[in-house]
Amino acid sequence: GAGVSQSPSNKVTEKGKDVELRCDPISGHTALYWYRQSLGQGLEFLIYFQGNSAPDKSGLPSDRFSAERTGGSVSTLTIQRTQQEDSAVYLCASSLGGSYNEQFFGPGTRLTVL
Amino acid sequence: SQKIEQNSEALNIQEGKTATLTCNYTNYSPAYLQWYRQDPGRGPVFLLLIRENEKEKRKERLKVTFDTTLKQSLFHITASQPADSATYLCALEMDTGFQKLVFGTGTRLLVSP
Numbered sequence: 001g002a003g004v005s006q007s008p009s010n011k012v013t014e015k016g017k018d019v020e021l022r023c024d025p026i027s028g029h030t031a032l033y034w035y036r037q038s039l040g041q042g043l044e045f046l047i048y049f050q051g052n053s054a055p056d057k058s059g060l061p062s063d064r065f066s067a068e069r070t071g072g073s074v075s076t077l078t079i080q081r082t083q084q085e086d087s088a089v090y091l092c093a094s095s096l097g098g099s100y101n102e103q104f105f106g107p108g109t110r111l112t113v114l
Numbered sequence: 115s116q117k118i119e120q121n122s123e124a125l126n127i128q129e130g131k132t133a134t135l136t137c138n139y140t141n142y143s144p145a146y147l148q149w150y151r152q153d154p155g156r157g158p159v160f161l162l163l164i165r166e167n168e169k170e171k172r173k174e175r176l177k178v179t180f181d182t183t184l185k186q187s188l189f190h191i192t193a194s195q196p197a198d199s200a201t202y203l204c205a206l207e208m209d210t211g212f213q214k215l216v217f218g219t220g221t222r223l224l225v226s227p
Contacts, residue, residue, distance in 0.1 A: 031213055042203065042219035043158070056214055091157050099213060100146060100165070105157030
């Protein structure tokens with residue numbers, strides 16, 4: 001079956017512009033996660049959804065970052081007024097939910113802020 | 115504060131040898147630990163999960179150990195192949211009911227023919 005997909009695969013934007021990153025999880029996966037990975041760095045947790053609700057938003061770096069999930073499926077991560085330090089690969093993952101389940105990752109969106 | 119450490123230096127080994135990667139953590143009481151493989155330009159791929167009450171887990175040429183006293187996990191690849199070259203990430207989830215994984219920075223493995 002289809003895996004996790006993300007779009008766009010690459011996004012170049014100018015400082016101060018808003019961007020939207022999309023994630024399509026695996027069908028039937030109730031949990032969805034967003035991570036950020038900077039060059040040579042590990043994965044930084046941003047936000048987690050169980051269904052459409054986000055019980056843990058602790059990783060969002062600032063109030064310029066927001067995310068939503070609709071219909072228990074597609075999720076959008078929005079970054080407002082982008083800054084150069086926002087440049088990174090944004091990874092989305094989904095899982096069946098509950099503990100002890102593996103996460104399935106998408107290929108990521110590479111964001112470059114000029 | 116909570117911290118996960120993986121050797122940031124690349125591990126270079128010859129084909130056929132056993133690769134051993136280390137994951138150390140502090141200030142955690144993880145319910146389980148996962149290992150992922152990440153290739154350049156791709157998202158991580160799940161390899162193995164080991165629970166806090168398990169000492170060792172095996173899958174084909176892979177073996178993971180989990181020592182909650184030492185707060186350490188070791189990841190072994192036996193009979194390594196050049197195709198095993200990748201970055202390997204460990205990830206822990208605390209037994210808090212949340213499903214948030216905290217990842218280490220990963221160790222790059224290079225297997226030479």
